[in-house]
Amino acid sequence: MKLTEYSQSALAEREQVLSQQYAEYKQAKLNLDLTRGKPSIEQVALSDALDGILKGDYRLADGSDSRNYGGLDGIPEAKALAAELLEVDSSQVLIGGNSSLNLMYQYLDFAMNHGLDGKDSAWKHTGAKFICPVPGYDRHFSVCEALGIEMIAVPMTGNGPDMDKVEALVSSDSSIKGMWCVPKYSNPSGETYSAETVERIAALSAKAGEHFRIMWDNAYLIHDLSDQPDSLMNIMAACAKQNSQDSVFVTASTSKITFAGAGMSFAASSVANLKAFKAYLSAMTIGPDKINQLRHVRFFGDLNGVKAHMQKHAALIAPKFAKSLECLEPLADKGIATWSRPRGGYFISFDSHLGLAAEIIQLTGEAGVKLTPAGATAPYGKDPENKNLRLAPTYPSLAEVEQAMQIFALCAELASVRKLLEA
Amino acid sequence: MKLTEYSQSALAEREQVLSQQYAEYKQAKLNLDLTRGKPSIEQVALSDALDGILKGDYRLADGSDSRNYGGLDGIPEAKALAAELLEVDSSQVLIGGNSSLNLMYQYLDFAMNHGLDGKDSAWKHTGAKFICPVPGYDRHFSVCEALGIEMIAVPMTGNGPDMDKVEALVSSDSSIKGMWCVPKYSNPSGETYSAETVERIAALSAKAGEHFRIMWDNAYLIHDLSDQPDSLMNIMAACAKQNSQDSVFVTASTSKITFAGAGMSFAASSVANLKAFKAYLSAMTIGPDKINQLRHVRFFGDLNGVKAHMQKHAALIAPKFAKSLECLEPLADKGIATWSRPRGGYFISFDSHLGLAAEIIQLTGEAGVKLTPAGATAPYGKDPENKNLRLAPTYPSLAEVEQAMQIFALCAELASVRKLLEA
Numbered sequence: 001m002k003l004t005e006y007s008q009s010a011l012a013e014r015e016q017v018l019s020q021q022y023a024e025y026k027q028a029k030l031n032l033d034l035t036r037g038k039p040s041i042e043q044v045a046l047s048d049a050l051d052g053i054l055k056g057d058y059r060l061a062d063g064s065d066s067r068n069y070g071g072l073d074g075i076p077e078a079k080a081l082a083a084e085l086l087e088v089d090s091s092q093v094l095i096g097g098n099s100s101l102n103l104m105y106q107y108l109d110f111a112m113n114h115g116l117d118g119k120d121s122a123w124k125h126t127g128a129k130f131i132c133p134v135p136g137y138d139r140h141f142s143v144c145e146a147l148g149i150e151m152i153a154v155p156m157t158g159n160g161p162d163m164d165k166v167e168a169l170v171s172s173d174s175s176i177k178g179m180w181c182v183p184k185y186s187n188p189s190g191e192t193y194s195a196e197t198v199e200r201i202a203a204l205s206a207k208a209g210e211h212f213r214i215m216w217d218n219a220y221l222i223h224d225l226s227d228q229p230d231s232l233m234n235i236m237a238a239c240a241k242q243n244s245q246d247s248v249f250v251t252a253s254t255s256k257i258t259f260a261g262a263g264m265s266f267a268a269s270s271v272a273n274l275k276a277f278k279a280y281l282s283a284m285t286i287g288p289d290k291i292n293q294l295r296h297v298r299f300f301g302d303l304n305g306v307k308a309h310m311q312k313h314a315a316l317i318a319p320k321f322a323k324s325l326e327c328l329e330p331l332a333d334k335g336i337a338t339w340s341r342p343r344g345g346y347f348i349s350f351d352s353h354l355g356l357a358a359e360i361i362q363l364t365g366e367a368g369v370k371l372t373p374a375g376a377t378a379p380y381g382k383d384p385e386n387k388n389l390r391l392a393p394t395y396p397s398l399a400e401v402e403q404a405m406q407i408f409a410l411c412a413e414l415a416s417v418r419k420l421l422e423a
Numbered sequence: 424m425k426l427t428e429y430s431q432s433a434l435a436e437r438e439q440v441l442s443q444q445y446a447e448y449k450q451a452k453l454n455l456d457l458t459r460g461k462p463s464i465e466q467v468a469l470s471d472a473l474d475g476i477l478k479g480d481y482r483l484a485d486g487s488d489s490r491n492y493g494g495l496d497g498i499p500e501a502k503a504l505a506a507e508l509l510e511v512d513s514s515q516v517l518i519g520g521n522s523s524l525n526l527m528y529q530y531l532d533f534a535m536n537h538g539l540d541g542k543d544s545a546w547k548h549t550g551a552k553f554i555c556p557v558p559g560y561d562r563h564f565s566v567c568e569a570l571g572i573e574m575i576a577v578p579m580t581g582n583g584p585d586m587d588k589v590e591a592l593v594s595s596d597s598s599i600k601g602m603w604c605v606p607k608y609s610n611p612s613g614e615t616y617s618a619e620t621v622e623r624i625a626a627l628s629a630k631a632g633e634h635f636r637i638m639w640d641n642a643y644l645i646h647d648l649s650d651q652p653d654s655l656m657n658i659m660a661a662c663a664k665q666n667s668q669d670s671v672f673v674t675a676s677t678s679k680i681t682f683a684g685a686g687m688s689f690a691a692s693s694v695a696n697l698k699a700f701k702a703y704l705s706a707m708t709i710g711p712d713k714i715n716q717l718r719h720v721r722f723f724g725d726l727n728g729v730k731a732h733m734q735k736h737a738a739l740i741a742p743k744f745a746k747s748l749e750c751l752e753p754l755a756d757k758g759i760a761t762w763s764r765p766r767g768g769y770f771i772s773f774d775s776h777l778g779l780a781a782e783i784i785q786l787t788g789e790a791g792v793k794l795t796p797a798g799a800t801a802p803y804g805k806d807p808e809n810k811n812l813r814l815a816p817t818y819p820s821l822a823e824v825e826q827a828m829q830i831f832a833l834c835a836e837l838a839s840v841r842k843l844l845e846a
Contacts (some may be wrong), residue, residue: 022770037490038491041488041491044481044490044491045490047490048481049477050479051472051474051476051477051478051479051481051714051718052475052478053474053475054473054474054475055474056471056474058467058471066682066685067467067468067470067682067683067685068462068464068467068682068683068684069461069463069678069683069684070684071684095710097520098520098711099523099707099708099709101707101708101709102708103705103708105707105708106707109532113536115568121500142705142706143706143707146537146705146706146707147706198638199542223455233746255492258712259489259491260490260491260492261488261491261492261494261709261710261712261713262489262490262712262713262714262715273586274795280569282565282569283562283565283566283569283570284524284525284528284529284566284569285522285524285525285528285838286521286522286524286683286684287684288521288685289521289684289685289712289715290685291474291519291682291685291687292685292712295474295544360738364585411515
């Protein structure tokens with residue numbers, strides 16, 4: 001029965017029950033953390049063989065020495081592996097350092113301050129706006145803020161961003177210079193962009209002003225929770241059909257495949273785009289860590305090696321997602337919230353229908369369960385409806401996830417009951 | 424006897440002898456490279472134990488896990504080691520990725536485009552000029568060019584930059600926002616700044632406009648060729664005496680200690696400076712590769728470990744420098760050139776008194792010996808006197824160094840003789 005259909009006295013009664021449970025949790029002085037999409041200890045341990053895998057053999061297939069200088073855009077072996085993962089040609093690949101976020105920042109700094117096609121093309125001359133599908137990834141929004149790129153929120157639909165809105169915006173304002181996308185198992189909604197969405201995104205640059213760029217953060221490209229993964233249309237292939245390959249900058253990394261923050265990142269784009277970007281990069285670095293690239297290549301071998309490795313991750317985290325959803329199930333008929341049932345990625349996205357995100361975070365925090373701050377999934381940290389919450393169940397143990405999610409569900413209901421009592 | 428004192432007929436005779444030797448070298452079709460300061464295969468092999476050194480133990484002393492996210496400015500163990508190396512407090516240290524050049528670029532981008540002390544303080548608002556001691560490091564100059572910082576050349580004296588000139592410039596033009604320094608075994612002159620120079624540099628910010636910064640690239644801080652190393656005054660201590668700690672940004676890396684391009688970089692500055700810089704960095708990265716930091720810490724233990732390791736490097740490269748100087752010795756009484764006799768670092772700096780740098784590079788190139796392009800050691804790649812050449816003897820084998828340097832000495836003399844014949 002929906003809480004909205006409860007009488008005030010029934011609500012008051014329910015409030016008492018929940019408050020008492022809540023008080024008990026509070027007394028337990030727990031310390032649980034669902035804030036960030038971090039792999040667990042067991043997950044990172046899957047890659048422990050990385051250190052030492054070279055066994056003194058630092059030579060690349062082309063005979064060069066990974067221990068010395070040289071190679072602005074990565075070793076050929078790493079490019080080949082990244083090309084397999086991204087389903088592109090290795091000439092369309094660039095290897096970065098330990099952070100794909102860093103590649104994204106650099107690419108947007110390049111576009112904003114240096115110019116994708118010479119100094120005069122720098123976005124700073126006209127100002128730049130970016131379309132930000134919401135809910136989205138807080139660090140994307142931070143990059144825009146740091147670089148002075150204005151953000152325009154567009155809602156997600158379940159099949160990706162609302163493309164009618166996106167197309168209307170892009171067509172009507174040439175200072176919109178690009179768009180953020182997490183196209184598979186999107187952070188945090190978990191949805192995967194439909195083929196139609198991908199095709200419409202590949203067509204955007206024809207409607208947009210000059211030097212428009214799609215930031216295609218394929219962070220969860222192979223991060224499936226089941227053996228029936230979502231299928232994402234290849235954006236580079238979709239762009240090739242429409243001759244818009246220059247308009248997309250694809251990124252991914254092994255941060256949630258091997259070691260978080262000690263893996264390798266990679267990017268894909270047109271050969272022309274990469275050439276221009278490399279000229280920008282050449283002023284600031286000799287190139288990324290080639291030895292770590294070689295370790296990764298030796299560790300995986302090829303795409304099949306990566307896939308087999310990801311099944312081990314899924315075996316560790318799928319039960320945590322299942323348990324989380326199980327804990328949320330009692331809320332299902334209460335009419336106070338909806339949430340995602342992700343088939344991959346790192347998050348459950350939770351929408352409070354009564355606009356109580358901040359209140360729920362406050363309650364759970366006081367009961368020892370840390371959540372991502374309210375508003376984190378929206379540009380400028382401000383969720384106008386105060387509804388979206390991002391839950392990250394991968395890092396804690398299964399028992400901790402269960403406890404944390406039970407408290408979360410309790411707090412979500414308690415906040416709602418109290419809100420309805422006020423009404 | 425000086426070539427300038429030769430009669431024209433004696434010059435012509437000498438030209439014939441040298442030309443014949445040169446023709447023989449040319450026929451040998453050699454392929455030797457003295458372009459960049461790269462460690463040799465034997466040098467990088469000194470660090471082969473890095474891969475595998477963790478033996479499955481990825482825990483830090485504070486109990487945290489190097490395999491997971493977190494830590495924008497490095498692990499405490501790495502900070503402690505860097506602090507020992509730089510002779511500062513570990514609170515004044517930040518660990519970067521695999522490239523100190525990247526830290527320098529980022530710091531100057533921060534100052535230029537974002538502002539050392541808030542947006543209004545960004546150098547871009549007034550324009551920025553930098554003092555560049557010449558001869559200097561080409562990649563420093565590239566950073567300035569990429570960021571739109573105008574370069575002003577100031578000559579080196581043997582004790583560091585000409586401080587009378589530097590002080591006069593800084594006092595008279597508040598748009599001079601900083602200065603590059605390679606204070607020990609300077610690239611390429613090999614000189615180490617005297618204590619007086621360091622003290623005067625530490626006093627510069629009092630004479631300069633707001634937000635003035637010394638880029639103190641201590642790339643060769645421990646790269647001694649003998650057991651009687653040069654001694655460099657501690658810039659942070661010198662600044663502390665003058666209350667100018669905010670005016671210096673010190674960088675160094677292990678790139679020429681362990682693996683070139685796969686080591687760790689570090690910076691030192693005032694706590695306030697680092698705090699502001701970290702806020703800038705936080706938008707673009709979760710942090711540098713902690714596992715590689717941990718490898719380095721385990722590999723070295725402490726400063727004594729680094730010192731013992733550097734002695735092995737010296738044993739490998741000191742003979743190459745000695746051989747190079749031996750090959751140049753026949754030029755000593757000819758009055759056509761002078762060169763450095765470095766006690767550390769990676770270069771020999773060679774000045775052609777007749778302004779024949781480009782011609783010498785051309786001649787050696789045609790005989791199969793690649794040298795750094797003429798002008799590389801000056802801002803904008805333009806050496807107005809066409810005199811300075813940078814020789815990097817570390818990478819080739821001792822036999823190759825000997826051959827390359829014999830050819831170089833021959834070409835230097837041949838170019839000079841031909842020039843005098845024209846006169």
